[in-house]
Amino acid sequence: MKKTQSYIKKNKKKFLNELLDLLKIPSISADPKYKKAMFKTADFVAKSLKDAGAENVEICPTPGYPVVYGEKLIDPKKPTVLVYGHYDVQPPDPLDLWTSGPFEPVIKKTKIHPKGAIFARGSADDKGQFYMHVKAFEAMMATDSLPCNVKFMIEGEEEVGSDNLGPFCQANKKKLACDMVMISDTSIIANDCPSISVGLRGLSYVEVEVTAANRDLHSGVYGGAVANPINILSKMIASMHDENNHITIPGFYDAVEKISRKERKAMNAAPFDLTEYKKDLEIDKEHGEKGFTTLERTSIRPTLDVNGIWGGYIGEGAKTVLPSKAYAKISMRLVPNQKHEKITKLFTKHFKKIAPKSVKVKVTPHHGGEAAVTPTDSVEYLAAAKAMEDTFGKTPIPQRGGGSIPIVALFEKVLGVKSVLMGFGLDSDGLHSPNEHYGLFNYYKGIETIPYFFKHYAEMKK
Ligand code: BES
Ligand code: MN
Ligand code: MN
Numbered sequence: 111m112k113k114t115q116s117y118i119k120k121n122k123k124k125f126l127n128e129l130l131d132l133l134k135i136p137s138i139s140a141d142p143k144y145k146k147a148m149f150k151t152a153d154f155v156a157k158s159l160k161d162a163g164a165e166n167v168e169i170c171p172t173p174g175y176p177v178v179y180g181e182k183l184i185d186p187k188k189p190t191v192l193v194y195g196h197y198d199v200q201p202p203d204p205l206d207l208w209t210s211g212p213f214e215p216v217i218k219k220t221k222i223h224p225k226g227a228i229f230a231r232g233s234a235d236d237k238g239q240f241y242m243h244v245k246a247f248e249a250m251m252a253t254d255s256l257p258c259n260v261k262f263m264i265e266g267e268e269e270v271g272s273d274n275l276g277p278f279c280q281a282n283k284k285k286l287a288c289d290m291v292m293i294s295d296t297s298i299i300a301n302d303c304p305s306i307s308v309g310l311r312g313l314s315y316v317e318v319e320v321t322a323a324n325r326d327l328h329s330g331v332y333g334g335a336v337a338n339p340i341n342i343l344s345k346m347i348a349s350m351h352d353e354n355n356h357i358t359i360p361g362f363y364d365a366v367e368k369i370s371r372k373e374r375k376a377m378n379a380a381p382f383d384l385t386e387y388k389k390d391l392e393i394d395k396e397h398g399e400k401g402f403t404t405l406e407r408t409s410i411r412p413t414l415d416v417n418g419i420w421g422g423y424i425g426e427g428a429k430t431v432l433p434s435k436a437y438a439k440i441s442m443r444l445v446p447n448q449k450h451e452k453i454t455k456l457f458t459k460h461f462k463k464i465a466p467k468s469v470k471v472k473v474t475p476h477h478g479g480e481a482a483v484t485p486t487d488s489v490e491y492l493a494a495a496k497a498m499e500d501t502f503g504k505t506p507i508p509q510r511g512g513g514s515i516p517i518v519a520l521f522e523k524v525l526g527v528k529s530v531l532m533g534f535g536l537d538s539d540g541l542h543s544p545n546e547h548y549g550l551f552n553y554y555k556g557i558e559t560i561p562y563f564f565k566h567y568a569e570m571k572k
Pocket of ligand 3: 200235269541542
């Protein structure tokens with residue numbers, strides 16, 4: 111281990127510069143304009159795996175963007191870790207809120223990151239995080255200390271729902287066979303308070319369209335006599351939460367798992383400062399479902415949120431128009447036992463039911479995924495916890511996260527294995543927001559911790 115850690119120390123600069131190069135490629139999976147950049151990124155990842163010492167490196171085509179695969183199998187009797195990550199990133203919009211180019215990575219100091227953080231889209235989610243595994247692997251290979259088998263699977267469609275990954279896993283079961291999946295794509299509580307994610311929420315995502323008249327109309331000539339689809343859509347959306355902020359879709363909570371008092375107490379014992387939270391977001395009051403704390407609202411409770419709403423005139427000045435159509439994108443975060451397809455059906459039925467006769471509505475489902483919980487008593491979890499203890503000097507706190515990584519439930523279903531979510535980012539790193547960044551402390555801490563994880567896992571799994 112000493113050799114591996116000193117290799118890491120010696121190569122810090124190189125590790126950083128390589129990540130900066132990776133961050134310069136705009137791998138935006140949602141926007142077809144970036145198709146070339148997507149393939150270029152896949153090439154970059156494949157080359158980096160090869161350079162680090164992986165074998166059988168492949169850029170595996172899918173009906174969408176390719177999956178990059180690589181492996182190092184040292185002994186069939188030893189356990190196999192499948193490292194999963196994603197090389198695609200979210201669109202950087204709104205661009206004018208970035209203080210530097212989203213694909214021109216620069217290092218800046220912040221209050222939380224006094225040693226500096228890399229500002230770029232994808233720095234924390236997930237290029238900076240999966241690349242820690244490539245570098246930790248390089249360090250173990252270079253010092254001849256890889257203690258078990260490792261496979262890498264870095265995909266390019268996580269941010270758009272990983273639709274092709276389920277079939278890919280199904281078709282490549284043998285190639286992907288492993289004892290566990292290791293993922294660094296989540297957050298820790300703070301740089302001096304390590305944690306391991308033991309839960310992810312599921313997701314149902316829909317787009318709705320409300321149509322009134324067959325064309326835009328003069329709002330003076332027709333206004334008051336013909337439905338305004340924006341007014342109607344707003345009312346429909348508003349009605350989907352009651353005065354306690356419960357979601358009103360019939361059956362929505364039916365499958366929601368009841369969490370015991372004891373478990374809730376443990377959850378709420380995690381370090382969290384509501385005053386700081388509000389201060390950071392510049393809000394006077396938090397908002398959410400009655401009867402639950404902020405930590406519970408973002409982990410064990412489902413949500414319904416409008417992600418975008420549009421229609422009518424949004425240009426300069428004023429235009430008196432009665433629009434024909436209104437649209438919204440709506441996401442529902444789900445918790446264990448809620449099935450995303452069922453929830454999408456319930457939403458669709460309800461949305462159609464509450465629409466007045468003066469409009470027509472259309473609901474188009476987008477991607478979805480199931481929630482996941484991972485055990486805290488498995489060898490896999492304990493090895494990760496021990497590794498974090500080695501490098502942070504503190505036992506990590508198990509915590510359920512609010513985000514979604516739909517492939518985690520699929521790994522369980524298709525490959526029959528559990529994942530460990532050992533992320534190193536911070537929730538405040540601006541994932542999916544302007545000025546996304548990843549702390550240098552976090553990047554290096556991850557690279558240092560991963561070899562310890564491999565060591566403990568190989569020993570404990572024996
Ligand atoms: N890495 C995130 C998920 C995440 C972030 C989990 C922070 C826990 C803490 C992932 O890339 C992501 O953004 N997932 C999407 C879902 C996907 C289907 C688009 C999400 O959660 O919105
Ligand atoms: Mn991610
Ligand atoms: Mn993401």
